[in-house]
Amino acid sequence: MSSKAGGTTTSGDAASALRDGLVAVVKRDCPTCELIAPVLGDIEARGVLTVFTQDDPAFPETVSVPQHDADLDFSWHNDIETVPTLMRFEDGAEAGRIVGWSRTEWESFTGLDELGDGLPEMRPGCGSLSVDPAHAVALQARFGGSAMSARRVEFGSQEDVHEAMFDRGWSDGLPLVPPTAERVAAMLTGTTRSPDEVVANVAPDLADCTVEKAATNAVMAGCRPEYFPVVLAALTAVCNSTFNMHGMLATTMPVGPVFIVNGPIARRIGMNNGINVFGQGNRANSTIGRAVQLIVRNVGGGRPGEVDRAALGQPGKVGFCFAEIEGGIAAAPGPGNGDGDTGWDPLCTDFGFEAGTNTVTAFPGEAPRSVVDQMSRDPESLARTMASALNAIHHPKLVLGFDAILAVAPDHSRVFIDSGWSRQQTALRINELTTRPGAELVRGAGGISEGVPEFLGETDLPKFREGGLHLVHCGGGAGLFSAVIGGWVNGDVGSQPVCVEIDPWR
Template identity: 35%
Template sequence: MQSLIKVIVMRNATISLVVLLCLFFMETGVPASQQVLVYNPAGQREDGGYVDHLLKKLMIQAGVKKPAKAGMFSGAKIEKVAISSDAVAEVNEYFYDRGWTDGLPIIPPTPEKVREMLAATDLSPDMVIAPLEPMGGVATVEKIAVNAVMAGCKPEYLPLLLSAVELVAAPEFDLKGLATTTNPDVPMIIVSGPISKQLAINSGANSLGRGWRANASISRALHLIIQNVGGSWPGVTDMSTIGFPGDFAMMLAENREASPWPPLQTELGVPADANVVMLLAAEGTHSILGIGQSDTGFLNLVAAHLAGLERPYRATMLLIIAQDTAKMLADKGWTRETMTAYIKEHAKIPFKEYRERYLRGAIRKGVPEWVYRIKDPQTMVPSPEIGKLLILVSGGTGEKSILIPGWYDTEIMSKEIRLPSFWEDLLQKREALKK
């Protein structure tokens, strides 16, 4: 059979992959219709070992039973999955049993789908973007593309996703802490620049909610990459006590058209006209109802929400202001700088309360040294002390804003998105396919 294949290939260099696969299955005695080829999404460490096998050992030690078939795969880059009837359903079961999904259905990462995804970048499939915590799996361009297919991404989303993976792997982001903590923290993606419109990333109504493919699939892909390549498995290495729905998707774009202030990225040292992706280790959301509030009334509400938080220090706080409230504040002359100063000045509690909450409790990390020298119980103390308060305009009409605490002492990360040289051609081809 091998000699037959060689002869055929020599006679016709363009022989299709389908024919070759048929010959292979004839040789093995298994009909081609009963097998499907899919890429393995699991991460490999620099020594070549799969993170799944390390995770399986941890499961055995801890007595964890799920995923049911963790580590049970061939180790080949492309797996052959036996199929009896419904290929999509059975691949989903295969992946779910091995811990490769987030619980929702995935798109099977077939060779054809992965090739189509990789065509959206000029980087080599084998290029290493970064090793990922907590288990050290190496995120190559190809592994990222495989998980992007699974999440339902379009190929043109890949350059943005590659940049997001670079950010999440940065030491300052502390992915190991984020991916293993008992806290309900997730990586939140914020996008700004022309690419937001090019990829139809939602910055309007329900910008942090459902209904937009780019927001949902890009963010989901990042989470799958952290899970499958990095090895953050729920109940095994990811020890979140309750968790947070943002684990499935948490992404929005800046609403530049509705914002009365310069783009957020300028606060982070990125040019206003650049395509930028920002990443925040987000700890849930706090709704702030601004209906009927004056400018100072709204800012006092924000300060009151901050004063109710349970930690004495936050490196980053993100305030997402609804466009109607943003217009009202701007009309009153408020800038990002003056709003930040006002909020920090008013987010304080009496030392008596501060002492009971922090100095006599278990959480003291981040308490300023000077606080320990306070004698007067009525002295007002910042709570929390904020390293950087960021203000973003996103969402549709209305006066309901959101406050998002950053996790512990992690800072927001930003990076200009690297686009391939053929980016405009890629977008034009994609647009033509819609017609």
């Protein structure tokens, strides 16, 4: 658009033809900018001045040709944080700037006397539209997008974007949030890691997953940017030979990754560790695990019916993530969420981390099953109930091959804690109680063909290998219930739990 008296030009046109001299950036929705509009007209009349206006293309009427920074291109590329900003350009480069209004500073900066006679000596400025949260993410995506390398997928004008994502096979069966450039850019603000950094090599296709690809799937899963460090840590936890995501996908057993979050970050991002801890209703719990599962599907190629061969599957394969009740650390504020001194160390200490460390543990698990004991008021009786429930994992006569999580809710944990039983002591006693004579477990015993080989009949056999039983403190504060989450085959031929530290939350 050509300039003419009383007209405007676009910011792109103006920037390309910008002359050396003074440049002011203003907006009408700023009392200080309106106050100094006569000053801008005075400066223009006495020298070279270009004025960029962010909102109203006619503002200020005191200059002949205000340049409309309609797309905030000039403001963004010149890091305008406050309006009014007055800059000086020499040889095509910025040579200085001042912000707000101060008669003394403006006269010194411009070399002009008697500016703004009758106006207040100084006034602070207002926030630039280019740093307004309503615009900043979109501007970053538009102008700062050179670091983003994802291929843009264009949908036809008649396509429904949600149905189109289903049709392209990106979904886990539930609706997805469209991963626009603006949304992905917003997700990337949740980490300081570079978008092109490779986070993990994702099975089964062994494809590299960059931070940007992880962010794209986190958007589709419905995550908020503050969840993203947990997503990255959880992805790292499952993409290694110890966890063996490929093997877990290929097994016909109904297992998938279960994520347990420890540390202050759980409260910061509003995770649930209390009422309905395994259920619906909490955004962080519902979307973090889903984001990892979408990455495995969309980046790694782990789709059900293809590499994923689960005979039955289970709802947790959409995404299974929750926080643990910890001493002095609660998760999302609300009824039933645990807080205070629990008397038990958190799960992360099983893996060598100190209590209070932000971690995520990936456990290869099946769906939870309820454990009911309304009567036990002493730890020995309750431990025997827990042992009986744990013995049933996968099959009462199969031992040593499967790890487990015992999720102990507050009304049950209180029985142990009030009696002085630590988490480790409780686990030790349950392990003792789940150790049984091999003669009861061999094939054919009890009229059941399933069981361990005959040569183990003379040996007492524990249900779990050493370190294979993990107690987790979570759930609502009313109800004498706990839950068992059985594991997949452990050891070198299966999968083992992995706990990793979450990058510092900013």
